Amino acid sequence: MTAGWRLVCVLGGLLLLLAGCGSGEDTWARIEASGVLRVGVDPTFPPFALAEGADVRGIDVDLARALADEMGLEAQFTYFGYDGLYDALTTGQVDALISALVVVPDRTADVAYTGSYYDAGQFLIAPAGSDLTGMADLDGRALAVELGALGHVEALEWQRRLPGLSVITYGSVDEALAAVAAGEAAAALVDSVSGRLYLRDHPTPRLALLAEPVTSEPYAIAVRIGDRTLHRELSAALAALEANGELERIVARWLD
Known part of the structure; x- marks a missing residue:
């Protein structure tokens, strides 16, 4: 191998390493400074999210706005098909996924989930x-x-x-x-x-x-594994919405 090719390989390896480090970066400082929480949603799953013209409505949309408000942020939505949600998260197009996602254990190497906000079991x-x-x-x-x-x-x-x-x-x-x-x-x-x-x-x-589920299928919010502060802030906001009854009011608005 020539010296030139060795240099190319070394630089390529460094770029891959830097990309990997970037995927584990805690981006809370950027989110807080911008005042915007970028949320990925699949708008084809009513009553959690459904496109109506240029607008999207549903449980996940209302929940995202309530969570953002609790954190002193504004929710900004980007819409994807279900198959594109996790790619959008891992490539940094959005900060969080709030889209009726069931916890997938195979994804926990790259994704961190909050506690459940709805049991669809x-x-x-x-x-x-x-x-x-x-x-x-x-x-x-x-x-x-x-x-x-x-x-x-x-x-x-x-x-x-x-x-x-x-x-x-x-x-x-x-x-x-x-x-x-x-x-x-x-x-x-x-x-x-x-x-x-x-x-x-x-x-x-x-x-x-009946109050108790026969089988459980919890929906949770997903963030990148490195976004520990965002995960903590979202979890705290979700707990606050549950404690003050706003979470159940959001769900009941669409389901009851």
């Missing part, structure tokens, strides 16, 4: 006043599920433990919940977003979502 919905407290109470009863959905898969697992559990499949979440309302099943097992939207749009006969 599977919940039981039963008639108001039912004596059901959980899946174990369904032995000898019928459970409505959407055919092929995660609730169906989970119900089949429970059916192995509860020989008396009857699992009835329907073509949609709405059909499964209508069956509960009609008395064809003791409860339905559905994801919390679809379930709450149904309850919002069908107030009678009154059904209720």
Whole structure:
């Protein structure tokens, strides 16, 4: 190898090293100085984010603005398809992702997640006043599920433990919940977003979502692994919104 090529290789290695160091930089000073929190959102997932003309509305948009306000910042949004969100974060196009993201353990080498701000897991919905407290109470009863959905898969697992559990499949979440309302099943097992939207749009006969999830699917905010101060500030702001009730008010505005 010539001296010239050795120099090129050394310089290339230094550039790669510097790029790696940059990805681990704590950018809070820049964010605080600018007064702007750059947020990446996928605007195709209602009710968390949905484009309406030039505007985007939803739970994630309201949450991002509330968090930014809590930190003394202004939220600035950039929109990506779901597949482009993490690339936008790791390449520095945005500071945080607030976009109904489930924690992905394989990404934690590059990404840090806050605590959960919403659990989109599977919940039981039963008639108001039912004596059901959980899946174990369904032995000898019928459970409505959407055919092929995660609730169906989970119900089949429970059916192995509860020989008396009857699992009835329907073509949609709405059909499964209508069956509960009609008395064809003791409860339905559905994801919390679809379930709450149904309850919002069908107030009678009154059904209720049980408090404890059967399976958990927490949504969290993602930042670059090196942005420790931003992670800490976002976590503190999220805790404050939860403590003062603003987080639940934001969620209820769209789901209840």
